[in-house]
Ligand SMILES: Cc1ncc(C[n+]2csc(CCOP(=O)(O)OP(=O)(O)O)c2C)c(N)n1
């Protein structure tokens with residue numbers, strides 16, 4: 001069982017509301033759900049669509065073909081009709097020339113329900129009926145989704161839609177054990193669980209939903225959220241808050257991250273922890289604001305003048321987003337080092353059913369000293385490169401001096417050549433322990449594979465589906481999906497790379513940035529690259545067929 | 553151990569106004585009975601911005617132009633700390649102009665001491681945003697071609713609740729201003745006229761000395777129109793003192809959990825506190 005529904009319309013037609021309700025109904029029916037959102041950078045009009053896939057088995061990607069299209073405007077039909085399966089249907093209130101077409105009687109609906117905005121929910125009622133899904137669960141989710149004054153009209157709409165068509169399927173339901181969450185909300189929840197108490201940012205798609213989500217919980221959770229004047233302020237402010245002892249985070253997309261770069265370098269020499277999210281979108285410059293890409297990998301690894309240690313973690317799916325974000329705070333605190341989280345628009349917005357997060361598995365490790373003997377030195381030269389950390393104002397008689405210049409152990413400006421050398425080495429030494437701690441990439445498929453795929457971040461889902469399918473078909477194929485990506489973990493790659501006959505790099509950029517890192521850090525390099533940079537994410541189907549065309 | 557305000561040997565030029573400002577700062581802190589660990593001096597880059605290195609308090613010597621954002625972060629994280637920003641005119645009104653403007657909008661409780669020598673000192677004499685029109689500098693060979701910025705008037709129009717001007721050559725007066733600014737609940741700007749003995753041959757010690765005068769006792773610093781007039785007075789005579797001071801709600805007061813709770817930095821962290829947020833995703 002594996003069905004896909006595509007809902008298309010213009011911005012402002014209630015597509016988001018519909019998708020959020022429908023995915024939840026499907027989840028409550030016990031299905032595994034995957035919702036991919038495709039939208040334009042405009043407030044009204046244009047063409048947006050959402051694809052909801054559900055199955056009795058876990059799903060990791062969206063499908064190229066769909067079983068049902070709900071077209072809230074004509075354009076949705078024209079653009080997507082070729083993706084409809086042969087036995088699929090189209091539901092719309094528009095006059096369309098299609099075979100399997102069910103027309104929503106707009107006039108009748110308008111007579112029955114005063115509110116013209118409920119057309120989307122009428123469509124949803126029809127969808128539930130089509131698949132033979134229980135109306136009760138639909139009602140239950142509606143009740144928790146709408147304010148009282150809108151609820152009645154929407155209930156009427158649901159029933160109207162439900163009565164409109166005949167059921168084609170009678171799908172079984174299962175016990176619902178999951179949550180459904182988007183990448184950005186999972187990331188934000190991970191930060192909150194980790195005790196992030198200071199979040200500042202400037203709106204920029206696709207990072208804005210992190211800002212919005214944390215802001216919506218700010219009072220309840222006691223988090224300061226500041227919409228700053230610019231991203232330069234954002235990172236500098238987060239560093240101030242962290243210097244004073246609270247966990248701080250900021251997020252932006254590539255353009256905003258570019259504005260933070262001077263402060264990133266500052267974080268390196270200041271040796272104050274901070275977590276920075278770059279939710280990538282299409283570049284360069286403004287690029288395509290609502291389209292996805294993985295083209296900032298090299299940028300975030302190297303961003304910042306001078307040389308200093310950092311960690312870069314790429315998120316692979318919403319579950320990973322939660323746990324890795326929480327972990328990023330511990331690493332940042334431990335090494336007093338900036339940790340950059342890389343996500344992208346696709347993962348930021350797609351939602352997926354996953355096991356509920358295990359909050360009890362999250363640990364908060366601060367590495368803060370409550371007392372010090374002698375005089376405190378913020379930049380004491382140690383074997384590990386990590387100096388003790390105290391919080392300014394907390395120990396009588398001790399002061400903390402953080403500095404953006406090269407400095408001595410106490411933080412005072414220095415131009416001494418020996419001290420300079422020692423301080424650079426001290427900072428860089430932190431990488432030695434971190435390199436032991438970085439997590440190896442996830443392995444999908446066959447460990448002894450002849451064909452080895454390398455990829456990173458959000459392509460995980462599509463690659464997983466493709467690799468699983470190809471293995472079932474008898475191909476010898478495995479994939480390494482990098483999450484921790486700087487310092488670059490090489491152990492698993494060294495092992496698998498030696499065995500593999502063919503290495504295939506899959507990335508959403510034009511230059512194969514991961515491949516270039518592999519070439520820098522290991523004796524290997526990709527024989528083939530599957531690259532995509534048109535702003536649209538890979539589906540599992542697409543990766544499957546592109547791999548097939550290489551592997552025959 | 554830093555239980556009193558030790559001073560460290562500065563790299564400022566002999567005769568620089570920064571020495572006097574530092575003396576005044578030390579006196580102000582001592583007279584207010586603030587201990588070195590209870591205060592953080594935040595600065596950007598420039599000669600003025602080296603202050604945290606020359607007086608032993610908590611210090612955050614950040615990037616050029618970027619003193620205000622971390623100062624805000626520090627104060628939000630620990631409301632118990634006294635936060636003082638010390639930076640130059642270039643740092644504050646030039647590179648950091650955007651933060652200056654938006655910092656005022658927040659009205660966060662920090663004292664901001666701008667060492668205004670009307671020149672870029674550290675980088676050797678280029679015009680700053682407060683250098684006079686027409687002034688010849690090491691870069692503007694035939695004179696500055698843009699109007700100077702008026703920081704006090706700008707602060708007033710942005711709604712700052714505490715706007716003052718001091719002069720590094722009048723230490724007792726400056727100590728008074730600094731104490732008032734530190735005690736003030738909200739954002740307090742003190743623009744301090746300071747001769748640069750090397751790079752500004754126009755606005756010298758005697759140039760300032762001959763012009764500054766104390767605002768009279770009878771001056772009503774709660775009158776914004778009067779304050780604006782005084783802010784615009786920058787020529788043959790320059791008023792020093794508190795131009796404007798009113799009580800305003802501060803940024804911190806707008807966050808109930810900070811206003812009523814402990815400093816953010818003292819909040820115990822527990823991941824399980826966030827578990828209930830997962831309900832909406834079920
Ligand atoms: C991003 C950046 N741009 C430029 C500089 C160079 N710079 C350092 S201080 C300064 C101007 C300092 O002038 P001011 O703030 O008035 O301080 P003063 O030295 O006069 O006290 C400049 C341009 C820098 N350090 N960083």
Ligand SMILES: [Mg+2]
Nearest residue numbers: 640641671673
């Ligand atoms: Mg200056």
